[in-house]
Each structure stands twice: as C-alpha cells, then as structure tokens.
Amino acid sequence: MVAKSKMILIAEDDPFLIKVMGTLLEDEGLTVDRAHDGEEAIKKLQTGKYSLVLLDLIMPGKTGFEVLEEAKKMKIKTPILVFSNLSQEEDKQRVKALGAKGYYVKSDISVGEVAAAVKKYV
DSSP states (O other): OOOOTOOOOEEEEHHHHHHHHHHHHHHHTTTEEEEESHHHHHHTTOOOOOEEEESSSOOOSSOOOHHHHHHHHHOSSEEEEEESOOOOOOOOHHHEEEEEEEEEGGGOHHHHOOOOOHHHHH
C-alpha cells in the first residue's frame, strides 16, 4: 500500500472509467481527485497538490494535448501519465514531447496494470 498522503488527479470524461480507476487507486491507499474535462484539469493542476496525473487525451473543454501544453508552459513538475484510446505513433510522440512520463492505450492495459504504472511514480 502507498502512503495516504499521495494525491492522484484523474482527468477523464468517461464516468465509468473515472469511477473504476478512482476506486482502484483508493483501494491502493491513494487519495484521488477527479477532473471531468481539460479546463477543470488545468485549474486543479495549478494547485500543485498532486503527486501524479492520469490524463485522457479526448475530453471536452480542452483536450489532453492542451492540458499538457498548459502544464509545460506553467512549468508544472507533476508527472503525467496519458491513458487514451488514441494509439497512433504520432500521438505518442507528441505527448512525450510535451512532457508526459508514460503513454498507455486503454484497450491494451488492465486496471491492475494501471495501478502498477501509478505505483512507479508515487
């Protein structure tokens, strides 16, 4: 189990996925906050209280790409892991160039693997 003081932000617009991932991470002893669109994610990132961000790329308001761009401009040091259904190599290269620490295709990863990926960074 991870120390309860670690707070994870999940930026995802799919209510089912945000619930499943949130419950999984809370069961691992993490504190989870949620953002349902890119604009909310940027506002929450500015607080500096997160140990890690799980970020979807396709969201309303601002896309995950735009969130990464804003985080880079604001020099936010919080590690960001991208979880997306986009699997094009160009998308993977773009998020890495914008500072993401990892890129995972949702259909290729289990919830257990999500927890393992998170544990690497918290």
